[in-house]
Structures are given as structure tokens and as C-alpha cells.
Amino acid sequence: MDGTAILPATGRPAPSRPLLSVQDLTVQFGTRAGTITAVDRVSLDVAEGETLAVLGETGSGKSALAQALMGLVPGPAGRVVSGRINYDGTDLLARPRSYTRRLCGTELAMVFQDPLSSLNPVLRVGVQIGELFRRRRGASRAEARRKAIELMERVGIPAAARRVDDYPHQFSGGMRQRVMIAMALALRPRLLIADEPTTALDVTVQAQIMQLLADLKAEHRMSLILISHDLGLVAGVADRVMLMYAGRVVETGELREVYQTLAHPYTRGLMASIPGLAGPRERLTPITGSPPDLLRLPSGCRFRPRCGFATEACRASQPDLLPVPTGPESHRAACHHAEEVVADGRSG
Amino acid sequence: MAGPADPLLSVRDLYTSFPIRSAFLRREVGRVQAVSGVSFELAAGRTLGVVGESGSGKTTLARTIIGLERPESGRVVFDGRDLPDLSGAELRRARRQIQMIFQDPYAALNPRLTVAQIISEAWAIHPGVVPRGRWTAEVKDLLARVGLNPDHADRYPHQFSGGQRQRVGIARALALRPRLVICDEAVSALDVSVQAQVLNLLVDLQADLGLTYLFIAHDLSVVRHISDEVVVMYLGKVVETGTVAQMFTAPVHPYTQALLSAVPVPRPWAAPHRQQVVLAGDIPSPMSPPSGCRFRTRCWKAQQQCAAAEPALVDRLAGHRSACHFPELPARARTAAVVRP
Structure with a gap:
């Protein structure tokens, strides 16, 4: 697309x-x-x-x-x-x-x-x-x-x-x-x-x-x-949004693009935590755990301990803020699994 | 939906006021009517949401129900008994059965007590609920139940x-x-991801323990999520009440419509038919409420009649009640004109 x-x-x-x-x-x-x-x-x-x-x-x-x-x-x-x-x-x-x-x-x-x-x-x-x-x-x-x-x-x-x-x-x-x-x-x-x-x-x-x-x-x-x-x-x-987590930018881009195509598990978790004003009342799917202690940050990706997509790669290295595959150049996410997160959001 | 069973809590024509005192000699120079003729019923196992802006009287309502304020008049009937009339053992028993969760998890817990002490303090005050020998085990059970590590009881x-502190407050x-359980802005101070966790916990506890909630909050999406019925308050009065479905799909009182339209939604483009009502001005001081309808000073429908006479809370459709001289029919409210003063 x-x-x-x-x-x-x-x-x-x-x-x-x-x-x-x-x-x-x-x-x-x-x-x-x-x-x-x-x-x-x-x-x-x-x-x-x-x-x-x-x-x-x-x-x-x-x-x-x-x-x-x-x-x-x-x-x-x-x-x-x-x-x-x-x-x-x-x-x-x-x-x-x-x-x-x-x-x-x-x-x-x-x-x-x-x-x-x-x-x-x-x-x-x-x-x-x-x-x-x-x-x-x-x-x-x-x-x-x-x-x-x-x-x-x-x-x-x-x-x-x-x-x-x-x-x-x-x-x-x-x-x-x-x-x-x-x-x-x-x-x-x-x-x-x-x-x-x-x-x-x-x-x-x-x-x-x-x-x-x-x-x-x-x-x-x-x-x-x-x-x-x-x-x-x-x-x-x-016009644009920038989401921060534990001192780092995790996702950024045009507001509408980001809100419609959530590419970082944290952004997605935040969105799922907001109860809606319309539609069926479903059980909320919040992010588990709580934000990290800045004095004791986890290795690799800081969101890893709370993330359902986390793998060994997330423990090994901190992801860079990179353009989301299949998205416009301005939409960036710092996630090793951004592509997977987007695909999962589309199917779910 | 309202069953024939007796309500667990019934509030009838409740009035609570506070004295206004002069700076000199602290003489009473007037009264603020914080709760002004509020009535509702709450069936066992259900959740009633109470919404309104600051100054609407929702916290005073909660404090009066739990006995922290004395009502001027009216009745608070809990499980068939009139609370303000109870004394001694009966009052203690009733008080034990009504508990409160507060807004600020930092202020509501004594910093010098461990979590185990905070929780078991209640058993020392109300002997006979849990025998002393069971305290440690019971604290651990409660912590596990609210999603905390039972081994952290001595923290x-x-x-x-x-x-986590709010979970301790819930355990207590x-x-x-x-x-x-009266939840007074119980999730308002929490970050949104944590708020969702606590909301889920409250829902689970209700299902497991058969709890009844009076859920006070200013956040309408949270109230919609957790409540069966909703009461909207403005300057001490109920302006509209009904089931969640009635109130959120077809609000009939202008104030409810304005409140709903003011809630920010993350994807406004997905709801193009949402009403946009931006109210002018602030809620007036409860010390000198407007004559007639209290909302008239901010209402776009207000006429002469609204200043002259106070509208009664009238049933519009199947228990959906509103207090307005110019009500829209519930069925038509859905397509109400876009107002933007």
C-alpha cells in the first residue's frame, strides 16, 4: 500500500x-x-x-x-x-x-x-x-x-x-x-x-x-x-504525535496514521486500555505490570518485560526508531517486531 | 431489568449541607447545600455510576451514605434499615458492610504501617470478622486476590x-x-494502562464476591465501562438517571449531552456524528445556586420558565428520568441537532 x-x-x-x-x-x-x-x-x-x-x-x-x-x-x-x-x-x-x-x-x-x-x-x-x-x-x-x-x-x-x-x-x-x-x-x-x-x-x-x-x-x-x-x-x-516510554521515543508519526496503524506494542496497549464511549462493553486488555524503575532499566528494549511480542532479540539490543515497514516514511517505531505488531493489529 | 427484589441501598430525598462561617467569631452566616434532594436505589450485585463535575456534590453524597457527614433530612436505607437511626452494635455491623475506596492512593494509606498492619487494623476494630490467629493467612489471601505478591505483606x-497502592486500598x-463498596474516583489518579488493570480487578471482584458498587467518577468512559445504571449530578441535584444503554445512546438532559460530547475520544474521525457541545462558563458556586433550573446559566435551551420554576425529575421512558423543562424524547435525542454556541 x-x-x-x-x-x-x-x-x-x-x-x-x-x-x-x-x-x-x-x-x-x-x-x-x-x-x-x-x-x-x-x-x-x-x-x-x-x-x-x-x-x-x-x-x-x-x-x-x-x-x-x-x-x-x-x-x-x-x-x-x-x-x-x-x-x-x-x-x-x-x-x-x-x-x-x-x-x-x-x-x-x-x-x-x-x-x-x-x-x-x-x-x-x-x-x-x-x-x-x-x-x-x-x-x-x-x-x-x-x-x-x-x-x-x-x-x-x-x-x-x-x-x-x-x-x-x-x-x-x-x-x-x-x-x-x-x-x-x-x-x-x-x-x-x-x-x-x-x-x-x-x-x-x-x-x-x-x-x-x-x-x-x-x-x-x-x-x-x-x-x-x-x-x-x-x-x-x-498533527503529529510522539509517544515516550521510560525516556525513549517509542513511536511517532502523523496522528491519524499512528492511531490507525499502531506499530508499537506500548501504543497498542495504551489504546486498548481506554474504555470506549460507544460500541459493546468488552473487557479491557491493559498492559501488564508497571513502568520500569529508571534506576534499574531492563536490558535491551525497555518495554520488553511488559510486552507480549518480546523475543530474545528484544533482550539483546535496544531497538532503533525506524520507519514502519509498509507505512509512510514519517511513521516510525522503536520495536524489533513492528511489522508483526501492525499485521497482528490488521487481522485482530 | 430492575428486579422486584428489595434494593440493597436506597437513598430518599437526601439533603446535606455545610455551614458557611464568618472569618470573625466563626458565626454561621449561611449554608451550602451540597446534596439537595437526591434519591436513587441500588440493587445488590449491581453498579451505580455517579457522574458530575467538581462541586456537583457526588463526594458529599458518598460521605453522607457512609456516615461521615450527617444528612439534614432524607433517608439512607441500607439492607432494610435506616442508617442515620442506627446506633451501637447495629451501626457497627452496618458500617462494616459498607466500605470505601479513595481517590488518592498516596494519601489514603498510613505511611508508618506495613501493608499487613493496614489491612488487619480493620479486624482489630471489628472483632469477630477474622480471628487473630488467621490474620496473617487472611492478609496473604487478600493480597493475592487483588493481584499483589502475598510475600510483600511486610512492606x-x-x-x-x-x-499497587490502589490495590492495597482495595484489599483493605x-x-x-x-x-x-463506594469507589470515590478510585481510578482517576492512575495512569491509563494501570487504570485499566484496576478496572478489570474491580469487575472480577464483583463477579467473585457479589459486591455492589457505588462508583463515583468524573470520567464518563470509565463509568460507562463499569456501571449498570448512571446518575448525573449537577450542583447537588440529580438531572438525569437511567441505564447505561439509555444514558449513553440517548441522553436527554442538555447537561448530560454536553458532558458526553466533551469526552475526548482517540479516533474522532470514526464517530463523525458525535454531537459537539462546548458549554460556556463554569459550574456556579453551590453557595448561591441559580433560581429555578440550576443548569440554566450554561444551557443553550434556557427560557424564562427555567429561571422561574425548578424542573422535576420525570420518567421519560422505561425508568429513564430527567429534570428539564424542555426534554427531548429519548428516542429522538440520538439525532439531536449539532449545537455549538
Whole structure:
């Protein structure tokens, strides 16, 4: 089958040079018990206007990856050991940290999971949003306030002109996340990194926030890296997905291609773990066991002890992230038995 | 499907409220009505799912049933007896038969006790369930039953992963051989692959032990998976109730429709006819609920009438009940218009 023909055109011009290109990034954390490699030789590209979803469970390394991209790996325990983070033609890791710092806000911005701990509780939200304009754009107090109201309106905070003088605790969880998004977008960044932006929110509010991110992304032609544990949540907005397990990328490709042709047993196990909203209620077929201790990784493939396809080859060597046979070039999986997994999925 | 047998648990017109106190002198200045006239019945061996957003009153409902909160009015009838009226030995016996599994497996277990101590503590409090000489053997049986290694009985909670800790919580709940188990967001904090394992475990335990579950969760796909019947709550009130088939194929209350449409599905292209309703705004504060229908401030169908009068929970079709002034007929709800405010 001609793989590239499976996907419908997305209606976007073909991406040229990626805005962000990460190569072989490795992040380690020193703990009392030893050094753990939270992110292990991860590479990724994000084109202008594109949304990449980074998916994984607890301990997969997805958040450490986001921290590394923003230059926020908490030292001295954590550090970027090797790799390159190429942003718009500049290797950020080769430059002093102040360089990345300067890009934050105007080029790169981040939205975190817990908006309450990311906002200053004793400052009015208008002041916090406006501060960006005062510091980075030299705006006057009045001008910053006006800009703050404008942004709050844009992210859907009702009665923005009144609420601009409220404190963070006076906002609901969903509204606080809107404030965070307003701050992240204040200086019109070209790349937004959203780390579990809706995890703490109710499902109806989660839908509002995802809608808002999708609208803003389209409006600004912004690139988005969406970090999540929820395979369903990202399906509505992401162009491509990247699944992580124990610090490694296990599968990546166009979202629809990956979700329809699962090529890694882990991705397949995750998908089978989600109870459906329609169709017959069947017994779930979860992945057995639990994720490995990063201090005591199994030899060869890290997923091996939980994998039904595992053979001697999986014990002997760690699989590389390679194009899935019979699939498009962009669909890659790190599994010695990817072909078998795909074939098994088609027959089952 | 509802058999003629008496329900194991029957909740009738239950009201639970909390005082709002002033910062100064802690004087009572008002009350928050957390549970506001909730009624339902739960037959033995079945699972009732309770869904709703934070602030809907589902946790207070559970706490009132188990006796951690005192109801303002209404009845909680367990196995034919009115729980709030019981005292002494009878209350102890009833309490033993109702156990709870909590959301946070990190907070719910005492970090200073071993798993064996955590589980057998219940037998010290309720003597006569398991004789002391059998404790060690019984702990091992329980651990094996919930899928843990029986040899790990002397380990402490921190030596287990989140999913394993939740299994310890389940073993503790089972220790007293309960008939009703209340699961309050019991799988919400778990990673999806582990969540599926625990869901399967709960299903197996129900089949093996004949347990009855009151399953409280905000995740509708999980609730659909495990429940026989579902209650949807909004600001302390039941807005819709029915069997899983009724509720998930033909929801009639606008709030249920909105909740269902907000659930992210992994392959949206495979369900092109799914409704898309994105609700505006947040759930209002339970301290000052809207007049009339409590959902009207976020409802796209709201009219004058909704502010004036509270809709009653009315049977629409074969036990499928909803509280709405403008109900859609259950049979037609399936093709309801696409709404996108």
C-alpha cells in the first residue's frame, strides 16, 4: 500500500525548515540512589504552525523534555547532558542560558499544568499579565493594563475590564488556566509548549481550553507542543504525535496514521486500555505490570518485560526508531517486531 | 431489568449541607447545600455510576451514605434499615458492610504501617470478622486476590507504585467482607494502562464476591465501562438517571449531552456524528445556586420558565428520568441537532 496516500491533505502548505529541531537530547537527574536518564537521545521536529503531541505516562520523560526545551531543567540535580536544540537556526544549548531566557515570551512560551502555583497569589492578574508588556515592551502602566484587558477578553474571560483587578484565588481553575494562556501568548510567541494544560480541570472546561488553544493556534499560525497523558485529548488538535516510554521515543508519526496503524506494542496497549464511549462493553486488555524503575532499566528494549511480542532479540539490543515497514516514511517505531505488531493489529 | 427484589441501598430525598462561617467569631452566616434532594436505589450485585463535575456534590453524597457527614433530612436505607437511626452494635455491623475506596492512593494509606498492619487494623476494630490467629493467612489471601505478591505483606506503602497502592486500598476495603463498596474516583489518579488493570480487578471482584458498587467518577468512559445504571449530578441535584444503554445512546438532559460530547475520544474521525457541545462558563458556586433550573446559566435551551420554576425529575421512558423543562424524547435525542454556541 502506498503509505502517503492514506492521509487526507491537511490543507496546510508543506512545512519548510522546522522551527524547532531537537537532536539526540539527553537529560539526566542525579538522585541519592544514582543517576537517572529521564530523556534518552530524543529527537523531534516542529514546523511552523504545526502541533506536535508528546504522549506518555508518569515517568516517561515528557515533562523533563519540556523543561529542557525551555532551559528550565532544575539544577544542579538535573542537567542536559548532550544533544542539540535548534530553534530557528540557532543551537540554544551552544548559547548562554540568558539567550534562551530572552527568547522566552517573545519566541517560546509555556503553559503549565497547575495554574495556581504558577501565578503570584498576592498580585492582581492584570498586573501579572501587564508586567510582560512593561518589562519587555517598555509599555506604560495604563497601556499595559489596557493590553491585559484585551488579552483577557481574547482568551474568553468574561467581564475582563472588571476582573483585571482580581487576584488569582478569585478565579476558577478554568479561568486561571485562561489567565496563564493569556500570559503565555501576550508577546505573541511562535512556539507554545503546553504541559498537561487541562489535567486539573473538569471535562467541560477541558473542552473549552482545548478549543481555545486550537483557535489561537490557527489565528497566530503558532507552533504548539502539547504534552499529555491522554491519547484522546490530543486527537482533536495535534498533527503529529510522539509517544515516550521510560525516556525513549517509542513511536511517532502523523496522528491519524499512528492511531490507525499502531506499530508499537506500548501504543497498542495504551489504546486498548481506554474504555470506549460507544460500541459493546468488552473487557479491557491493559498492559501488564508497571513502568520500569529508571534506576534499574531492563536490558535491551525497555518495554520488553511488559510486552507480549518480546523475543530474545528484544533482550539483546535496544531497538532503533525506524520507519514502519509498509507505512509512510514519517511513521516510525522503536520495536524489533513492528511489522508483526501492525499485521497482528490488521487481522485482530 | 430492575428486579422486584428489595434494593440493597436506597437513598430518599437526601439533603446535606455545610455551614458557611464568618472569618470573625466563626458565626454561621449561611449554608451550602451540597446534596439537595437526591434519591436513587441500588440493587445488590449491581453498579451505580455517579457522574458530575467538581462541586456537583457526588463526594458529599458518598460521605453522607457512609456516615461521615450527617444528612439534614432524607433517608439512607441500607439492607432494610435506616442508617442515620442506627446506633451501637447495629451501626457497627452496618458500617462494616459498607466500605470505601479513595481517590488518592498516596494519601489514603498510613505511611508508618506495613501493608499487613493496614489491612488487619480493620479486624482489630471489628472483632469477630477474622480471628487473630488467621490474620496473617487472611492478609496473604487478600493480597493475592487483588493481584499483589502475598510475600510483600511486610512492606510499607512507599515501596509500592501508585497502581499497587490502589490495590492495597482495595484489599483493605475488602478485609471486612463488605456488601457495598463506594469507589470515590478510585481510578482517576492512575495512569491509563494501570487504570485499566484496576478496572478489570474491580469487575472480577464483583463477579467473585457479589459486591455492589457505588462508583463515583468524573470520567464518563470509565463509568460507562463499569456501571449498570448512571446518575448525573449537577450542583447537588440529580438531572438525569437511567441505564447505561439509555444514558449513553440517548441522553436527554442538555447537561448530560454536553458532558458526553466533551469526552475526548482517540479516533474522532470514526464517530463523525458525535454531537459537539462546548458549554460556556463554569459550574456556579453551590453557595448561591441559580433560581429555578440550576443548569440554566450554561444551557443553550434556557427560557424564562427555567429561571422561574425548578424542573422535576420525570420518567421519560422505561425508568429513564430527567429534570428539564424542555426534554427531548429519548428516542429522538440520538439525532439531536449539532449545537455549538
